[in-house]
Amino acid sequence: MSTPTVGTEQAALRDAVARALRAPSEHNAQPWRWVLGTDHLDLHVDPTRRLRFTDERGHGVLLGCGAALHHLRVALGDRGWHTDVRHQPEDREGRRPLARVRIRPATEADPWARRHAAAIDQRHTDRRRFSGRSVPTTVLQELDDAARPFGGVLHLAYGGHRAVVADAMREAAERQPLQEGYAAELDHWTHRYAGGHDGIPASARLDGPPPSYRDLVLRWFPRGTLRQPRAGADERDASVLAVLTAVDDSPVSVLRAGEALSAVLLEATAQGLGTTPITQVLEVSETRERVRHLVVGMHRPPVCVLRLGWPEPRSAPLVPTPRRPLAQVLTEAPPP
Ligand SMILES: Cc1cc2nc3c(=O)[nH]c(=O)nc-3n(C[C@H](O)[C@H](O)[C@H](O)COP(=O)(O)O)c2cc1C
Structure with missing residues (x-):
């Protein structure tokens, strides 16, 4: 496998953030913010999207951000990248992103990635009655x-x-x-x-x-x-x-x-x-x-x-809930 250039890594990370937009979050508040550096990607909480009264302990925000991080990893795995994730690393300025992601070409295929990547656009929260068929x-x-x-x-x-x-x-x-x-x-x-x-x-x-x-x-x-x-x-x-x-x-x-x-x-x-x-x-x-x-x-x-x-066989397909555009959730870090 050839060594990717920094440019291809950045393009891969950008594409994966776009796919991770589909992650679920409480009240669909999408409480994440991504910052793309030259050789890594940082995930931060967007504090303006916290549900201060509904989610007093801040767990919902972390769960939503974690779901977005997993969607990102799945999207990268599906494209042949291995992800190294550090949770809450301290950066040079003493800030702590929730996670820092670096990627390198994978040496072996991730067995879950293809299957889960295909499910990203099919997953929707379904609040309707399910069928009487039991789940094994x-x-x-x-x-x-x-x-x-x-x-x-x-x-x-x-x-x-x-x-x-x-x-x-x-x-x-x-x-x-x-x-x-x-x-x-x-x-x-x-x-x-x-x-x-x-x-x-x-x-x-x-x-x-x-x-x-x-x-x-x-x-x-x-x-x-x-x-x-x-x-x-x-x-x-x-x-x-x-x-x-x-x-x-x-x-x-x-x-x-x-x-x-x-x-x-x-x-x-x-x-x-x-x-x-x-x-x-x-x-x-x-x-x-x-x-x-x-x-x-x-x-x-x-x-x-x-x-x-199991969804009732007569259920109509669900309409996807909206997501903010990539430009609103991804920024580029200023050069070091
Ligand atoms: C941490 C978390 C908590 C949630 N809590 C509820 C809930 O209590 N009731 C509910 O109906 N949906 C709940 N949801 C589903 C969200 O409302 C849903 O993910 C969001 O509206 C986006 O829609 P989608 O899942 O169809 O993409 C929750 C989702 C997450 C990630």
Whole structure:
């Protein structure tokens, strides 16, 4: 393999940032900012896109940035590049980007990259009822395998554990809207002007009352236009709940859990599953602590709940949510 010039590395990094725009983020706030240097790329939080009231602990921002970092790595792997990532390195000026990425030609193919790269444009958050077809444990095991390289573990919530998570979700859906600032943030990110290229558009929000499936109540978004699929022979939503946990609560662990979240979502999409990431239940301290104590145990913090199911065969294709243009998220570092 020939040695790439700096120019080709920069072009590859730029292309990969463009593909990473499709990463999921809470309220589609896209809280990332990339800075391209001569031989590396830095990822930073965009503090103006934090959800200060909804996501008080700042975990959602780190998860979104981690998901973008994973999308970037997948895009680079798909093009034959190996990525070296340092999380929270200190740069010469004493600043700390969330991560610094360097690339070199890969000597062997990354088995996940092609498959996950193909899933980037197919993945969408689906809040509709899923079909009554159950999700086999072998498939769920593969999702857990995808999370592990990033320190993530997927805990499947069945039986009594599911009841705890479902109860906690219902309680969080009632309590969080009463918290100061929550309603204003929800309003802001669901009523964006078209030029914002962010937020959750009406086409991704369900019409009607707060969606509830069997024992599950999801976060409510106002005045949507997304319709439930037409009733099939079996209307029972057989989706599974899984709780993604991180190594610990440190920013690096939560950032890496965001990479794990992206890996799970892309693997689920590659398998044909529909996915809903859910953090509301972990943003209300009482319900978070209950999920932590009773479902995953005290040694690993839960960072995201996932609803996973087979889309109803009659479901209409989802409309992609907007993303900001590359020029708004990528800048070039001044020469050293
Ligand atoms: C960390 C995180 C938390 C999220 N929490 C929720 C949630 O509680 N409820 C929900 O319906 N969607 C949730 N989402 C999904 C986002 O709203 C979604 O990713 C965003 O609107 C972009 O749409 P897309 O996933 O279809 O690309 C979350 C996503 C992330 C990454």
